Amino acid sequence: MLASLNFVERFITLPKVTQNININSKNISTTQYDLEKIAPLLTRQGFEVDSIQVWGAGLETVVVGYIEKIEPHPTAGKLQICQVNVGEATLRQIVCGAPNARADIYVAVALPSTKLPNGLEIKPSKIRDAESNGMLCARDELGLPTNKEIDGDGIWELDIDSQGGVPRKILENKIGYPIFYALNMTDTLLELSVTPNRPDMLCHEGVARELMAGFTYAKITFIKKKDAEFAAQVTLTEENIKADAIKNSRAKCGEISFTCENHLNIPAFFVLIDSIEVKPSPAWLRNQLEALGQNSINNIVDTSNYVLLAYGQPNHAFDLEKLSSQNPKEKQLILRNAKAGEKFIGLDSKERSLYEADEIVADIEGAQAILGVLGGEHSKVSSQSKKIVVEFANPNAVSVRRTSRRHGRQTDASFLFEKGVDVQKRYKAALEFFALISAESKNKPHYCSTIHSVNAQKKPMIVTQFNANEIEFNSHDQEKVLGANIIPYKDQLEIIESLGFTLKNESESKTKATVPSWRSQDIAGNADLVEEFIRIAGIDLVPSASFQSQAIVSHDDPQFAFNEKISSRCSALGYNEVISLHFMRADDHAKLSLNSINSLGEPVALINPIIGDEPLMHTTLIPDLLRKVSRNISYGIKSGQLFHSCRTFQNRDANGERIFNSNGESIGLHNELTYKLDNTLEYHYTHGYAYTKEESQTGRPVETPRLAGICFGNKSEKTWQNSAETLWSLHDIMAHVQEISRSVGVEISFARISDIENNSEFQFHPIAKALHPGRRVSFYIKDENNKSVSLGWAGELHPNTMRNFEIEVPCYVFELNIAILMHKTMLPKEVTQRVTNAQKFPTITRDFAFLLDEKITGKDLNDVVLNSIKDIIKSEVPAVLNSIKIFDIYRGKGMPENKKSVAFQISLEPTERTFTEKDILKLTKSIINNVTEKFNAELRGV
Template sequence: MFVSYRWLQDYVDLSGVSAKELAEKITRSGIEVEGVDVRNEGIKGVVVGHVLEREQHPNADKLNKCLVDVGAEEPVQIICGAPNVDKGQKVAVATVGAVLPGNFKIKRAKLRGEESNGMICSLQELGIEGKLVAKEYQEGIFVFPNDAEVGADALDLLGLNDEVLELGLTPNRSDCLSMLGVAHEVAAILSRDVCYPEVNVSEASEQASDYISVKVDAAADNPLYVARVVKNVKIGPSPLWMQSRLMAAGIRPHNNVVDITNYILLEYGQPLHAFDYDRLGSKEIVVRRAHNDEKLVTLDGTERTLTHDQLVITNGTEPVALAGVMGGENSEVQHDTVNVLIESAYFNGLTVRLASKDHGLRSEASARFEKGIDPNRTRMAADRAAQLMALYATGEVVAGTVEVDTMNAEPAVVSVSVERINSVLGTSLEANEVKSIFERLQFEAKEDNGTFVVTVPTRRGDITIEEDLIEEVARLFGYDNIPTTLPVGEAIPGKLTEYQAKRRQVRRYLEGSGLYQATTYSLTTEEKATQFALETTETIRLAMPMSEDRSVLRQSLTPQLLEVVKHNNARQMDSVAIYETGSVFLSKGEGELPEEKERLAGAVTGMWHIHQWQGEKKVVDFYVVKGILEGLFTALGLEERIAYEPGAKEGMHPGRTATITLDGEALGFVGQLHPATLKALGLKETYVFELDLRRALTVDVAPVQYELIPRFPSMTRDIALVVDSTVQAGQIQRVIKEVGGTLLKEVNVFDLYEGERMEEGKKSVAFSLRYYNPEHTLTDEEVTKAHTKVLEAVEAQFDATLRS
């Protein structure tokens, strides 16, 4: 909602409060002001000029030489290229020394040999958006009414000496979709009164019922319909002040009748529609549901095919408007319109919303009906429109209205106690303070022993329960004035559970390792649902899937991550490293909700790192991904309980896949995709992993123990063991750690040899063992004793021999 500061002053006294100060107060009371637009910012020196003479420029076909009176001692010559400039016009002139938007300074100049002392301006050149300029002035300069004073401030006449507040309204605050609604809000904030416009309608002797009858066949959709007739109107431009206010609110002026209906919409929040009475085709209005496939050409020139869910205004036979959304072209007010039928009605918000959505039509009227209007302003708005049409379109208002009223518009009555208010807000307000706030809001409130019974005006349809009243008290009291207190109770709210903290630790570690988090669909195809799954069950299919690609609940995260890799590869992103934590869904049988289990999966392809200046490149391989997981398990305190064993999984490379175990039980897998899988997906060499995250994060972990930094030197011994080629290096490493004793601190594999001079079926695996004692310097005897135990153990268990 765009709110003109000058216009708002018509309804509430804003003396002593600037637009920026008002914006701050409104924001602090609960409605965010997203910005304050100073409409004349950076503009000066623009006055009303009178074109005394106009003639063709002697040296240019598209330029005019004008003699313009700008209120100075002598008229000035101005060269103008606007096609609509002419003698006798009152125009906006930027004089020499003036500044226009964009810091464009006006200087004396010569155009094709003729002197120009200023510039005749269009509205766009004065900073008004082109879409808000009336059609007749979109291709040229703006022309003021003949009574405009020469030399007067043009910005003031155009309403540009103003500031516009942009309110970011939430759906519940539809009361502030009108100037009067905003005035009530501001008056409550400033503790001032609201001044409504005086509505005095001079009526002719004829009765409106002689001109029109109204019948509503869909009372639930349209409980209130009010019709007024204004005859003998003269179509022309609306007053300049009204055009300025409409443009400030983001609405383009059309003509006096249409502009008045838009003005009332902004003033009262009540959408109106003006029909050309003589083009209606009958003397009756029938409101009904549309017939299926019925046609209506709306004001935008588009033919609409209607359905029975949509409400239409008809002349008894054919539609003339889509109720609450847009009028029909067949009854549009045009330049030759003489008699006008004013429609002011209350339409059901849901019905309007569905019609607006179905036709892709979003209008100022539909936005207000959808959120709810004040039914007690419907008649008032019709009278105000009739009054303005009589005043600015020389119309005669026919006496009375024609109505259908089945509406029960009773105000809500809500109770709340002072004790309850203070309990929720943590304040110590007295009853008189609460009553003062309700009075500022213009809510009728009766107190009985600390309990208020509040009658809420119909303009505030958002207030229905006691919590709504508490909110009103809080924001008018001032959120900044509510005391700050510490939480009390057995537990302080907001703390992460141990599981949540560990899950966050996993995400931070992986992102710190260079992987990006992905979020993929939980729905997939029947074929992909069980691919790469750690455990499978019968697939779970949606009853009404949107598409076959999203029809089955997933049992693995990996297929979706591979789709993400494929998507990025197709866009020249060859190096991709991503992970996801999310749920998979395992069936528990027909009629039972599926079991959700959280998984961690990742996919990595391309270059792991590249330093072009140094000529270094590192391509992703199995050990890069395995190293990422080892670091993760270390961070979780599981490194001693994790083991990697050769594994086989459909879709994975048979020689480059490992099963990951935790305490001897399968936790997940890591490895390279099978070449056939890569070819089917159109991917290059890609490595993936998937883990049972919940199990990894819920196992008991020993508390962290800290050790002093060693003060004494360590000793390293290397051994190369010849074993059968089927023996895994990890098995040997685990045995070495078990028998190495307290002196053995690190065991690392540093070499593998299976070449010449090695017996067939044998391999050489070399380990580096580091020993140290935190209490004293090690002796050769101590190390030899521990090392001998290691050698004896591996010889006994693996038939290993030292390589000579």
């Protein structure tokens, strides 16, 4: 809400301060609004002042001038040389090209140093050899709206009322004064945030009311103005209008009779006015509208806008005679829904094609207005208009909102209707409309009558009698809601009364409060009344009070804490955490070479995505991570690690039932999304996490927490300490995943995966095709029944995947289902594996190297070594095997074909005594014998 303080001052006086400014060596004392006393109140009361602007700020050096003499420019035909009095000792010479520049007029003079709104800076200059010390301005050069019909196309003549001017008598004494000041145009505009429950604050009367309550409590003096309304100047009353409106469904305006047919079943009434005189608005009205950024059109249109801005009552005036009808003496408007494709030209001269849902005001030819949104060009009030019909309809708020959005056009009227207007005050607004045009016309217009529209049942739809809501308000209500006695009951009542409530005291501690019409939507019970007085007094007055509650520490949902643990381990492993928008693209599955869009679970499509190519909620965190890697590379960051811990979503409940049957319809993915689900392992709908404690998760889409990580580029860079880079490897990322699982006490096992279904050797995984065939792995844990459950996967990106995501450095990725991991950690733990005794004897290590067949895997070797000493360390040489570490694998030069040299180190911790040479010999012998025998290997060194 843009509130003009000048406008508010029509209703109440506002506190002011006097300031002296020095312009053009004149000391001018100006009175300005005391914003310190106004803005903080509004903010505290719930209407944050977002910005404050002063209309005319920056134009203080544009002053009133008087052209004393004028002569043609000696060399330029169109220019004239003016001698202008700006209140200085001598006249100023200013060259001007405006056709209306002449002697004996008052003009706006921009003195040198003025910076005009269009950016032009005024400097003393020579124009075709004639000196010019300033500029005579047209209205538009000062950033003011210009109406060609009224303002012509020359400079601004300050004594013309319709141009916003003041009489010469006044100007005579204001020569050299800033024009905004001299013309009483200075205004302060506050941009207020108005909450949706307070549409009554979307007009200046509302702002005045709210300020009155604030001033009353803050003991700032003000006077409520009695002459704020024009109604006092006419004999017509609100009661007359109400009586006419409820009685008449037809009335005559001169010789033309008027009716309205209502197919929308909304309340509507129409005021008929004859013998109007359409002319430019008076200066005060024009300036008031222009300060608020509106254009002044003519007295009728401006009055319509004035009623809206003053009372929040939208209305629309039609030129009665321009309405089409079969009989020119019988005019009719019809409230109805538009026909699809019906054409309408609005006041903005744009042609629109209407929708069936649009509600319109039509004559027999077609739409004359979009109801509550925009008037029509054809029947608008023009200088020839004599008879008008002013519509006061109360369209449905939702309908107006949707219509206004459909047409991408929000007007002041539609905005007010969306928020809700005070229906009781419609009749008063109609009266003000008539009273204002009457007050500002010499030849008085004639009020003919007011009529209501009729619906199919011949019902009027309007009401003129309203019941007010009464609330019982008690003295103890304050303590109940606010926890303390903050202000006395008497003061509470005073505030409530100042807000327009009518009070009826029933006892010392009990009052009946009647809700004013403009608050009927919003005030329902006594908590509302507590809110009303504390909002005026300031919520800051509520004292803080500590809780007296049970200490409950066992009700936490575990996921937040679990996620913190996992995430801190990831960052300890060098990963940098990222966040995303949780969306996915429709072609991401193709880029990952998945069989279908449903391979990792059926994604949920948004009906109204905000990013056109990301219409799906993600089922996997991988595509987003890959895009982030690609972006890093484009920034020149060629190496790094990222992780993302986030929920994923699918269109299935925990039992596998589809939730949204028209999933993807609005974005054309409906068919694809109904593909059958693959066997999706850890992406299966049974592996989600229940985020509610509802009795059943049936009918609720599965949400699954996942963790994904990526290592791209180099593991370590060249430095002065380290002469070569190293690349990431599959074993790095496997170790990471192992450490992440261990950090929450879970041991995992590894298995190779295949992209071929029903592969006898390896488990199929839908993501396998996106990965390097030799470098991909899945992770398993044992569930409570000792069954292997897939936890997730890792691997190097396949070159195809790299190309699809524009990544040109090697990249290792993993993704885990955190719900499965969390479930596992909550099972009872086996603690037998933990070494809890402090070490007593020195650890012994021994190195071995063997020549092995290429096909022997690390696990094969590990198993044989382990078995070879297992029994010995149990009793004979009591020890714990710490590790079997392969530290060198050598192929190539000097090695036979298909052979490799593998070196490993075993580390043993004696548990009962220090090892003797004999003990060690026994162990090494057993290892050597077993390895050489089982693998037909050759010992290369011990």
